[in-house]
Amino acid sequence: MSTFPDQFRLDGRTALVTGSARGLGWEMARALAEAGARVLLHGRTPERIAPGLETMRRAGFACDALAFEMADRAAMQAEMARGGPIDILIHNVGERDRRPFADIGADDFARLVDVDLTAAHALVRLVVPGMIERRWGRLILVTSIVADLAVPGAVSYIAAKGGLSAFSRALAAEFGATGITSNALSPGFFATETNAALLASPAGESQRLRCPAKRWAEPSEIAGAALFLASPAASYVNGHTLTVDGGVSATYLA
Ligand SMILES: NC(=O)c1ccc[n+]([C@@H]2O[C@H](COP(=O)([O-])OP(=O)(O)OC[C@H]3O[C@@H](n4cnc5c(N)ncnc54)[C@H](OP(=O)(O)O)[C@@H]3O)[C@@H](O)[C@H]2O)c1
DSSP states (O other), rough: OOOGGGOOOOTTTTTETTTTTSSHHHHHHHHHHHHHHHEEEESSSSHHHHHHHHHHTTTOOOEEEEETTTTTTHHHHHHHHHHHHOEEEEEEOOOOOSOOOOOOOOOHHHHHHIIIIIIIHHHHHHHHHHHHHOEEEEEEEEEEEGGTTTOOOHHHHHHHHHHHHHHHHHHHHHHGGGTEEEEEEEEBBBGGGHHHHTTTTTHHHHHHSSSTTTOOGGGGGGGGHHHHSSSSGGOOSSOEEESSSGGGOOSSOO
């Protein structure tokens, strides 16, 4: 057993972080690269990933990029084959649909669940055989506090994240004896680009006050939790949901 802080090093491991062109995905990818992993950035197109890839390469990190739309399973399979064996999968892509229930038809619902939940199953199927062979793997699915604490105006997203959370535990049970761990990472209110309009709105202000920390999180504040779950230090953490929300889900009033 290595000593601390070596147990947080990821040298020799390859990590894929989906949706890492920006936002939380970018922050987690950067942390894993700093810990020594070879990181595969992912986005919809090579153009979207190019700036991040360039930044990482300039910093001297081992990295590459995979480009595919989550809904396009053929492209997913081809790009994943090109990326080679993956030791750490952080599945971070999660589309939102913030419309009221009445506006979300069956096709909208099915599409979001496909991208946010079913695509995770497809990715796990692609990476798990190699992890089992090497007897080491980390599956980290990015859920949300809404998986357990519902809000109005996001039915498909909440259903998908709840499913993803349960899927993560199911994987922990399924693969527990193979050297693979599966955990969920559950963010609260993070000030990412996607949330810019919400953050500036009255709803965003009430979310800030609802949080015991009395602030939204900086995107970089997700990175330590992701690195922990990915690291050798978390070898016996399996089937857990690590919540990073400044205390929102632990409190009734703040
Ligand atoms: N931010 C928060 O407060 C918060 C709270 C709870 C949970 N989460 C979860 O944390 C994760 C990241 O959130 P974020 O705010 O950082 O997200 P984001 O800013 O929306 O970034 C998501 C990334 O995923 C990519 N992406 C989205 N849909 C895709 C698709 N269909 N195929 C391929 N790539 C796709 C985006 O690519 P493009 O750059 O091409 O758009 C982007 O790089 C999500 O799963 C979200 O549900 C976030």
